[in-house]
Amino acid sequence: xxxxxxxxxxxxxxxxxxxxxxxxxxxxxxxxxxxxxxxxxxxxxxxxxxxxxxxxxxxxxxxxxxxxxxxxxxxxxxxxxxxxxxxxxxxxxxxxxxxx
Amino acid sequence: xxxxxxxxxxxxxxxxxxxxxxxxxxxxxxxxxxxxxxxxxxxxxxxxxxxxxxxxxxxxxxxxxxxxxxxxxxxxxxxxxxxxxxxxxxxxxxxxxxxxxxxxxxxxxxxxxxxxxxxxxxxxxxxxxxxxxxxxxxxxxxxxxxxxxxxxxxxxxxxxxxxxxxxx
Numbered sequence: 001x002x003x004x005x006x007x008x009x010x011x012x013x014x015x016x017x018x019x020x021x022x023x024x025x026x027x028x029x030x031x032x033x034x035x036x037x038x039x040x041x042x043x044x045x046x047x048x049x050x051x052x053x054x055x056x057x058x059x060x061x062x063x064x065x066x067x068x069x070x071x072x073x074x075x076x077x078x079x080x081x082x083x084x085x086x087x088x089x090x091x092x093x094x095x096x097x098x099x100x
Numbered sequence: 101x102x103x104x105x106x107x108x109x110x111x112x113x114x115x116x117x118x119x120x121x122x123x124x125x126x127x128x129x130x131x132x133x134x135x136x137x138x139x140x141x142x143x144x145x146x147x148x149x150x151x152x153x154x155x156x157x158x159x160x161x162x163x164x165x166x167x168x169x170x171x172x173x174x175x176x177x178x179x180x181x182x183x184x185x186x187x188x189x190x191x192x193x194x195x196x197x198x199x200x201x202x203x204x205x206x207x208x209x210x211x212x213x214x215x216x217x218x219x220x221x222x223x224x225x226x227x228x229x230x231x232x233x234x235x236x237x238x239x240x241x242x243x244x245x246x247x248x249x250x251x252x253x254x255x256x257x258x259x260x261x262x263x264x265x266x267x268x
Contacts, residue, residue, distance in 0.1 A: 001102075001104065001216070001217050002102075002104055002105055002108045002148065002217075003214075003215060003216060003217075004213075004215035004216065004217055005210055005211070005213055005214070005215050006108060006112070007108075007145070007149065008210045008213070008215070009206075009207060009210050009211070010112045010115065010116070010145070012203060012206035012207060012210060013116060013203065013207075014115065014116070014119055015202075015206075016199050016200070016202055016203035016206070017116070017119045017120065017122075017123055017199075018119070018123075019198075019199040019202065020123060020195075020196055020199035020200070021122065021123035022195075023192065023195025023196060023198070023199060024123070024192050024195055024196045024199075025123065027128055027179075029128045029131075029132075029170070029173065029174060029177075030122075030123070030125075030128055030131050032170070033122055033128075033131050033132065033135050033170065034122065034123060036135065036162075036166070037119055037122060037123075037135070037138065040138070040139070040142055040162075043142075043154070043158075044142065044145065044146075047146055047149045047151045047154060048149060050149075050151070050229075051149045051150060051151070051217050051218070052215055052216075052217055052218060053218055054217075054218035054220050054224060054228065056228065056229065056233050056234060056237055057237065059151055059153065059154050059229055059234050059237075060234060060237050060238055060242055062151070062154045063154065063157065063234065063238070064242075064245065064249060066154075066157055066158070066161055066162065067249045067252070067253065068249070068252065069162075069166065070161060070165065070166055070253065070256075071252050071253050071255075071256035072256075073166045073169055073170070074169065074256045074257060074259075074260040075256050075259055075260055075263070077169060077170070077173045077260070077264075078259070078260035078261075078263040078264040079263055080173065080177075081173060081176065081177070081263075081264045082263050082264060084177050085266060090177065090179065093187075
């Protein structure tokens with residue numbers, strides 16, 4: 001049996017890679033993909049703890065996370081399309097109207 | 101050598117390599133394809149955790165539906181080769197450093213946990229992670245959240261059309 005710690009370490013690494021991408025990349029689409037990476041890391045944590053305790057509740061949580069991620073992707077990509085239409089760019093450095 | 105450990109190692113290394121490709125690829129379309137392979141390898145890891153149903157949903161919904169949406173938008177925007185690297189500003193350097201710091205803290209903390217998977221009896225093994233048991237939990241204990249999620253998806257769908265449409 002693989003210790004649950006290994007799965008948790010993998011999830012931590014995946015989450016931090018997603019966070020790194022969100023904070024460092026400039027393309028809004030890649031930022032969204034990195035958010036998906038972070039959501040998947042959280043799913044992996046849920047499933048690892050479900051296996052650790054022998055409880056199926058973590059699977060239900062992962063199911064809900066996937067459903068909410070689908071809604072988030074639809075809305076987020078629609079916003080990216082709207083911004084690209086009005087600004088002609090998906091670079092997060094160019095979109096600074098709401099700063100200050 | 102434990103076959104489960106070998107499979108886990110292969111899937112974990114491939115997952116991390118694909119995820120690294122997602123955050124380093126120059127063009128968004130390469131990132132998207134790397135993300136698809138990340139989802140497939142993660143589905144393999146879910147199967148190792150006895151979460152077969154979630155693995156199937158992962159492949160169907162994530163690698164199928166959501167990534168098709170991503171690829172569709174990338175091709176719709178037709179960004180070309182304008183994808184330049186952002187300048188390394190102070191915020192960006194601090195952001196990358198904080199991600200690495202969080203990774204260090206998590207690795208140190210998780211390394212101290214001694215977590216072993218629960219030993220399930222044959223009765224529990226037969227039902228753990230199956231579609232039937234998850235469905236039973238969702239449609240009894242979590243029925244209201246389930247319906248709320250369906251409403252959320254409807255609202256997101258209508259909202260996406262409203263936001264992305266040029267003129268209402």
